[in-house]
Amino acid sequence: MNCLEGLNDKQKEAVMKTEGATLILAGAGSGKTRVLTHRIAYLITEKGVRPNNILALTFTNKAAKEMKERIENLLQMNTYSLWAGTFHSICVRILRRDIERLGYNTNFVIFDYTDQKTVVKNCIKELDVNPKHYEVKSMISFISNQKNKLTSPQEYIKEFFGDFRERQKGEIYELYQSKLKSNNALDFDDLITKTIELFINNEDILDYYQEKFRYILVDEYQDTNSAQYELIRLIGKKYKNVCVVGDADQSIYGWRGADISNILEFEKEYTNSKIIKLEQNYRSTKNILNAANYVIDNNMNRKKKNLWTEQEDGKPLCLYNAESELQEASFVVDRIQNIRDIENYFYKDFCILYRTNAQSRILEEMLIKRNIPYKIVGGLKFYDRKEIKDIVAYLRLIQNPLDDVSFKRIVNTPKRGIGLKTVEKVQDYCNNTGESLYSAILDVQDIGGLSKGAIAKLEKFSLLISKFIAMKEIMGVKELIEAIINDIGYIKELEEQQTLEAESRIENIKEFISVAVNYEENEGEKSLEDFLANISLLSDIDKTDETVNNSVTLMTFHSSKGLEFPIVFMTGMEENVFPLSRAIFEDDELEEERRLCYVGITRAEKQLFLTHTDRRMLHGKSQFNAPSRFLEEIPRNLIEEYLGEKANKRKQIREGMKKQEGKLFKGHVYRHETIKPAINDIENSTNIAIGTKVNHKVWGIGTIVQVKGEGEKTEVTVAFKNKGIKKLMLSFAPIEII
DNA sequence: ACGGGCGTCTTTTTT
C-alpha cells in the first residue's frame, strides 16, 4: 500500500508533514478529504502511529464515517480505535467519562433548540422581567455567543453591572445555566465549553488526552468558533501536532460564531507552523471554476488565491429567468428530465440548491407531480415532529429522571387529566425541596394542596415511568420504544382519530422504530444514552435517507458544503432572497452571502444552472426582486441564457433592453432597472423601481429600497435621509418621483 | 382540563 499514490506534489507534502503544526489552505475541490485520509493512513503505516493516538474532527458524522471507511479500504485494517467525529460527538465521549468532576451525572441529556426555548421562557417568567425586552430567540443566541466566547454568566454580570439591561441578560443566562444543570442537561455549546472547563480544572484529565491525541486533524477549520479553537489548543498544547484544513472563502457560519480569524490565530499560536496551499481543483470545468473565482473576487476582505484546473472549458453556465417560482420549478424539473434522457445522467447526479428551506416546497411539489424521485436534506426535520419529540421525551426522562423539561412534555401526553395547575403545584413543591419533578411524585403524598384525583393520576404516572426505568435495564432500545408506545397507547390514540395527519404520524413513529433497529445493528455501543446523544447530534446531512438510492437531492446552500454533484441548479438567484434582504446593507453579511454563493457554484462538476424569477410569493405576499447581484458578477461570456418556447415575447423585450443598455450583465444595470412586472400586466406597470428617488411631503427625499405587491396594493419601502426606513402604500402615500 | 377561535407576529442559514 502506498499512501502517496495518485497525489500531486502539494498533496504529498501535506500528507508527509506529520510533525508540528500544519495549516492546509485547501481551495474548493482540491482534494482535501483525500489528503486527510491519506495523511492518517500515512501516520499509521509509515510513522507507526497507533490509531488510538489520532483525533480527527470533521464537520458532520457522515464525513467522519466516510473518512474511516476510506482509511479501512486503504489499509485493510479496522479503525475502531481511531477517534473521528464532530466536535460535539467527540466532546460527548469525553464528558461521559468524567463529567462528574463538574457536578453533572454521566447520564446527562442534550437539550436541543426547542428545549432551550422552553428553558429560556421559564427563566424570563421566573425572573419576572418584561418579556417584550427579551425575545426568546435572541436570548438563546446571546447565550450561545457568550458560551462561544467562553464568558460565564458571572463574568458577564460583573462586566455589565452598571447597565441594567445587560445585567438582566446576564441574569437570565445565569438562571438558564443553573436550570440546565439541575436538569442534568447540556446544550450544544455546553458540550464544547464543559469539556474545556473539565480540562482546565483537571490537569490529570487534560494530560491523559494530550498524551492520547498526539496527532490532531481538523477539517473545515474555517467554520470553527473560538471555543472549538480553544479546545484544540488545549489538547494540542503538549505535542503540537495539529493539522488544520480549511478555506476562508468557504466560511459560511459566521452567524453561528465561526471565526475566520482562527486561521490567523493559528499562525500566531504555532510559531513554527507550515502552510501548504492546495490550489489545483479537480472537481469542476474551467467555466464553472472561473465563474466561482470571479464572484468571490468581489469580496474585499480576503486573501487572493489562485484556484486552477486542467479540465476543459465545459458547457457554459445556463441562466434562466422565470416569471414565477412555479415556472422556475417547472424549468428545473424539465431540464433534469431532459438531461437525464439525453445525456446519460442519473437522478442522483442532480442537486437543487436554495437559500432558505421555505423555497423547497414548490420544487418538491413539481418533482412529485412529474414522478421524479428526490430526497431532501434538512427542512423536513423528522426529529422535530411532535410525535417523535414525544417518544424521545419519554426516553430522555427514563434515561435521566432529572429532566424536568421532558417530564412536563409528557406528563399529560397522551391525555391523563393532569393539567397545568397540578404540574404547577408539583413545581412549587420542587422549588422548595430542590427535587426534580419525577422524584417529587414518587412520594406524591408529601406534596401539599393536591386533589385526591390529581394524586391518584400522578401516582399512576410515576408508576408508569418507574416501570419503564426498570425495563430499560433489561431491554434494547428498539424493544423499549415499542413497549412504551404500546403501554401509553400512543398509536392507538392516533388510529382513533382516523385523519390523514394521524396516519402520517403513525408512519413517522414506525420510521423512528426502524431508526432504533438500525442503530442496534450498526453501532458498537448500544446504550439508551448513546442512542439519544446520537440522534441529537446528527447534522441534516447525517439525517438524510441513504437508502433512497437514485434520486435528485434538494438542500440549502449551507447544507451543500463539502458535497459535489455533476449538475447543480442554483435557484432563487434574486436580490432579497440571495443575498438575503437583511444582508444587503451589512458588508460582513453580504460577504458571507457571497462566500455562500461561491460554495454553491463550486459544488458543480459539469453543468451549472442559475435561475431567478420576476415574481415570488414570499411570506404570503408577492414580491418583485431584481436578479441577484451575484449573477452580474459572473462574466457574461461564461453564461448562456436559456429562452424557452414560451419566452419569445420575453426575448423580444430583452433584446430591446439589451440595445438600450448596451450590455445586460455588465455593471449593476439590473438593480436600477425598472421592476419587471409579470408579462401579462405589462400595460399596468408603473415606474416604481428599486433605486428610484422620491420626494415625500413630510419626510423629504428618499430612495426606494423595496417594492412589494402589485396594482393598488403596491407597498414600497423607502429609505429617507435622517428619517429612517418607512413602509408606504403607494396608492396613498404623498410622494412623487423625482 | 381542554379545545376552538381569534389576533399577532415574523420572516435565514444549524451543531
Added chain:
DNA sequence: AGACGCCCGT
C-alpha cells in the same frame, strides 16, 4: 402563509 400565544367558553 403559517406558527404561536392568548382568551374564552364548555
